[in-house]
Amino acid sequence: QVSLVESGGGLVQAGGSLRLSCAASGRTFSSYARAWFRQAPGKEREFVAAISRSGDSTYYADSVKGRFTISRDNAENTVYLQMNSLTPEDTAVYYCAADSHPRPWYSGSYYSRGDVYEYWGQGTQVTVSS
Helix, strand or coil: CCEEEEECCEEEECCCCEEEEEEEECCCCCCCCEEEEEECCCCCCEEEEEECCCCCCEEECCCCCCCEEEEEECCCCEEEEEECCCCHHHCEEEEEEECCCCCCCCCCCHHHCHHHCCEECCCEEEEEEC
């Protein structure tokens, strides 16, 4: 059974940092793109960042560009999201996602679509206080 488990969320003051991890089990995802999404209370889920299967290509939402960094360790079947300079607007439940098709990296915007991803984690709460 495939599962994605996020960790690393918590409460942090504005300007602080957190590092989220998403460990996959039940299947090797080294050949597939991975991504992070988030959903704030009362809002729709939104794209945060995506990374190609090799890790050579990344794509970010404008709202996090320059502050967040997505990376992956294929040997560990894990993807990370380093979040710096956090603001209260970053408060949300963060979800990791994994593609299930070994597609080439068409474009970053393609991988910002939620319907690309078959597997989703349960989410980890990130709360940024002002």
